[in-house]
Amino acid sequence: MKMKKYLLGLACVLFISCGGDGKSNKKMTPQKSETKKDQSTSAKDGGYGFEDLAEDLGFQTYAWSKEKDGTYFGDPKAKKGGTLNYIHSLFPRTMRIIGQNSSQVLNSRTIASLCYESLLSQHPTTLDFIPKLATHWHISDDKMKFKFRINPDARWWDGMPVTAEDVVATWDLRMDETILSPFEQMTYGKFERPVAESKYIVSVKANTVNWRNFLYFATMKLHPDHILKELDGTAFLEEYAFSMIPGTGPYLIPEENIKNQESYTFERREDYWDKDSPFSQHMFNFDKIKVSVVKDNDALQFEKFKKGEQDIFNVNRSRRWIEETDFEATQKGWMKKQRIFSEKPAGTSGYYFNMREWPFNDKRIRYAFCYLYDREKMNREMYYNEYGMMNSLYSGTVYENPNNNKFKYNPEKAVQLLKEAGYTSRNSDGWLVHEKTGKVLSFTIITQKTSAYMITPVQQMLKEYGMDMQIQFIDYNTMIKNVNARNFNVCMLAYSGLIYPNPESSLRSTLADQDDNNNVWGFKSDRVDELLDEYDICFDQKRRIEIIQEIDGIFNEVHPIAFSIARNYSRMMWWDKFGYPDWMLSRYVGEYWDAFYYWWIDDEKVDRLDDAMQNEKQLPIMPIDMKYWPAYLLELAS
Incomplete structure (x- = not known):
C-alpha cells in the first residue's frame, strides 16, 4: 500500500543541548492540514450543539476548572519552542503501539503518549475520566453498554476527521489474531464489536460485567479507519514495523527524522487539533524531541550528558548517584540533581x-x-x-x-x-x-x-x-x-x-x-x-x-x-535550563517521561546558565529530595 508515511519515534525524555542557544524563540516549520468544520451532522448525532443536549441524553463530561485542576495539566508559565535532546540505550523494536513487540514501556510512554489518543483520558492526580477524542460519555445502569460522543473537531495528522468508524476499525485490528499479541484479544474480546451509531456517536456492549470494562475501552488508543480498512493484521505488522500510521496526538516524526539505530526526532504539530484545550494548552511544549541511541554503554551516556550532548539523565546506578555526581557542574548549580518522590507503582x-x-x-x-x-x-x-x-x-x-x-x-x-x-x-x-x-x-x-x-x-x-x-x-x-x-x-x-x-x-x-x-x-x-x-x-x-x-x-x-x-523515587539530573510545574513529575507516572509532557525551555534560565558557565558563577543548589507528592498526601489526610 502506497502512502506518505509518518515515522514516529520513541523517546525517552529529551532536552536541549548545552551546545546550542537552547532558546524557545526558534520556531519549527509548521505542518498544516486544511479542514472544514462539519456543519451537516445534527446535534443529536454528535455534531455541533450536542453539548446542549448531552445531559438530557444521559451523557456526562468533565469540565476543567482552575480551582480543581491547578497546574496538573501543565503550568501557564510554560512556553513553546526549542529542542529537547536525550540519549537512550535502545532503538525501538517497532514503532507500532499495537501488535507484536509493541508492549515496551518505551512505546507506551513516548509513541503512544505523544502521537496517539484515546476516547477519554484520566486526570493525572484524581484519576477521574476526562475528555480526549470524545467530549461526553454514557454508561448504562447495568454497566454493560457505553456510548461516546467524538469531538467533531478531532483530526488525524492527514486532516481527516476522527469518526465512530475509527473506533470500530481499531477494535477489529486489536481482535485480529494475526497481529500476534494474544493479550489484545483477551482484553478487547470482553466486548462485542462496537457500533457506529452516527458519524460521531459510537457504542459498545460488554459481554460480561467487569469493573474495568469502561476504563479499558475508553482509554484504547485509536488508529484511522481510512487506512486500516486496506490492511489485515499481517499487513499492518509489516507496513508499520518502523513507520507510523497517522495519529491524532501533538507530535509526529517525519520519515527523514529517522536514522535507523542512531536517532529519531519528534516534531510538534502546529495544527494539533486540541492545542487550545485547557487539558492540553500548557503541555507538549518542545518543538522537537530528539532521541539518540548509545547501546549497552551507560557510562558513555553519562559522559555525553556531562558534556552537554544530552540534557537530562536518569541515574539508575546507586554507585553513580553517590560517588559520581559531585563535580563542578553540580557543585555550582549549573546541573541539578534530585530524588523525586511520587506514588508511581513500583512494578x-x-x-x-x-x-x-x-x-x-x-x-x-x-x-x-x-x-x-x-x-x-x-x-x-x-x-x-x-x-x-x-x-x-x-x-x-x-x-x-x-x-x-x-x-x-x-x-x-x-x-x-x-x-x-x-x-x-x-x-x-x-x-x-x-x-x-x-x-x-x-x-x-x-x-x-x-x-x-x-x-x-x-x-x-x-x-x-x-x-x-x-x-x-x-x-x-x-x-x-x-x-x-x-x-x-x-x-x-x-x-x-x-x-x-x-x-x-x-x-x-x-x-x-x-x-x-x-x-x-x-x-x-x-x-x-x-x-x-x-x-x-x-x-x-x-x-x-x-x-x-x-x-x-x-x-x-x-x-x-x-x-x-x-525504590519509590526517581533519581534525575538535568542542565538548569528548564521550567517545570511545582510538582516536577506527575503523581502516578513519577518518571523522567513526564518531562516530555510538562517541562519547557525557560529562556531566562538559558541566559543565566550561559552566563554562569562563562563566568564561573554560582547558581542555586536544590535540596536533594523533592517531596511534593508526599506533602500533598499529608495535606489530603489532614
Whole structure:
C-alpha cells in the first residue's frame, strides 16, 4: 500500500543541548492540514450543539476548572519552542503501539503518549475520566453498554476527521489474531464489536460485567479507519514495523527524522487539533524531541550528558548517584540533581525463571536460587542502602500479600532444597551433579552488558554452592525476542506497575504456553484463574484488594521470580535550563517521561546558565529530595 508515511519515534525524555542557544524563540516549520468544520451532522448525532443536549441524553463530561485542576495539566508559565535532546540505550523494536513487540514501556510512554489518543483520558492526580477524542460519555445502569460522543473537531495528522468508524476499525485490528499479541484479544474480546451509531456517536456492549470494562475501552488508543480498512493484521505488522500510521496526538516524526539505530526526532504539530484545550494548552511544549541511541554503554551516556550532548539523565546506578555526581557542574548549580518522590507503582523486577523447562521447572531449584541471592548484602555493599526489598508483584501497595515469604539469605535452606532435588554431590569442577541423571546444575542467563555489575555478584553467590549460572550477553532487543519465544532459562527483567492491577495479562493460564505475551514464566493456576474471573466482576474495592493479595500469595508460593529491589523515587539530573510545574513529575507516572509532557525551555534560565558557565558563577543548589507528592498526601489526610 502506497502512502506518505509518518515515522514516529520513541523517546525517552529529551532536552536541549548545552551546545546550542537552547532558546524557545526558534520556531519549527509548521505542518498544516486544511479542514472544514462539519456543519451537516445534527446535534443529536454528535455534531455541533450536542453539548446542549448531552445531559438530557444521559451523557456526562468533565469540565476543567482552575480551582480543581491547578497546574496538573501543565503550568501557564510554560512556553513553546526549542529542542529537547536525550540519549537512550535502545532503538525501538517497532514503532507500532499495537501488535507484536509493541508492549515496551518505551512505546507506551513516548509513541503512544505523544502521537496517539484515546476516547477519554484520566486526570493525572484524581484519576477521574476526562475528555480526549470524545467530549461526553454514557454508561448504562447495568454497566454493560457505553456510548461516546467524538469531538467533531478531532483530526488525524492527514486532516481527516476522527469518526465512530475509527473506533470500530481499531477494535477489529486489536481482535485480529494475526497481529500476534494474544493479550489484545483477551482484553478487547470482553466486548462485542462496537457500533457506529452516527458519524460521531459510537457504542459498545460488554459481554460480561467487569469493573474495568469502561476504563479499558475508553482509554484504547485509536488508529484511522481510512487506512486500516486496506490492511489485515499481517499487513499492518509489516507496513508499520518502523513507520507510523497517522495519529491524532501533538507530535509526529517525519520519515527523514529517522536514522535507523542512531536517532529519531519528534516534531510538534502546529495544527494539533486540541492545542487550545485547557487539558492540553500548557503541555507538549518542545518543538522537537530528539532521541539518540548509545547501546549497552551507560557510562558513555553519562559522559555525553556531562558534556552537554544530552540534557537530562536518569541515574539508575546507586554507585553513580553517590560517588559520581559531585563535580563542578553540580557543585555550582549549573546541573541539578534530585530524588523525586511520587506514588508511581513500583512494578516488578528480578530474575524471571522459565518454569516450562529444566532446571526451573522444579520449585526447589527456584527456591534455592532465591535463598542464595543475598539482596540485603548487595544493597549494603553495592547500592548504598538506597533500596528496599521487593517481595511481591505489588510491592509497597495495599495489594501486596503481607504473608509472602521474604526469601532472606539462607544458604543452609538452599543446600537442603538442592539435596531434596537430587543434587547431593559435586564434580571435579565444583558443580552440583544430579545423583540419578548425572546432569550438571548449569543454566544460562541472557542479559545486556549494562546489567553485568548486578548479575556477576549473584553468579558468584550461586557458584559458591555449586550452581553454575553462565552469563550470555546480548542486546536488549534480541533478549526480548528470545524471552517472547520462550527461548531462555532465566533472564533479568522489570515490568512497570499499574495503578489498577491487571494480573490477567500475565497470569492467566491460557497464556502460559503461548508466545508473545507477559506470562513469560509459564505460570498456571486453576485457583488464580478463578480469582481472575471474580476480580473482573467485583465492584467492591475492599474485596478486590483481598483477591489480589490472594493471587499475590499464590504467585509467591510458586515463585517464578527471584524478586529484586525497589525504590519509590526517581533519581534525575538535568542542565538548569528548564521550567517545570511545582510538582516536577506527575503523581502516578513519577518518571523522567513526564518531562516530555510538562517541562519547557525557560529562556531566562538559558541566559543565566550561559552566563554562569562563562563566568564561573554560582547558581542555586536544590535540596536533594523533592517531596511534593508526599506533602500533598499529608495535606489530603489532614
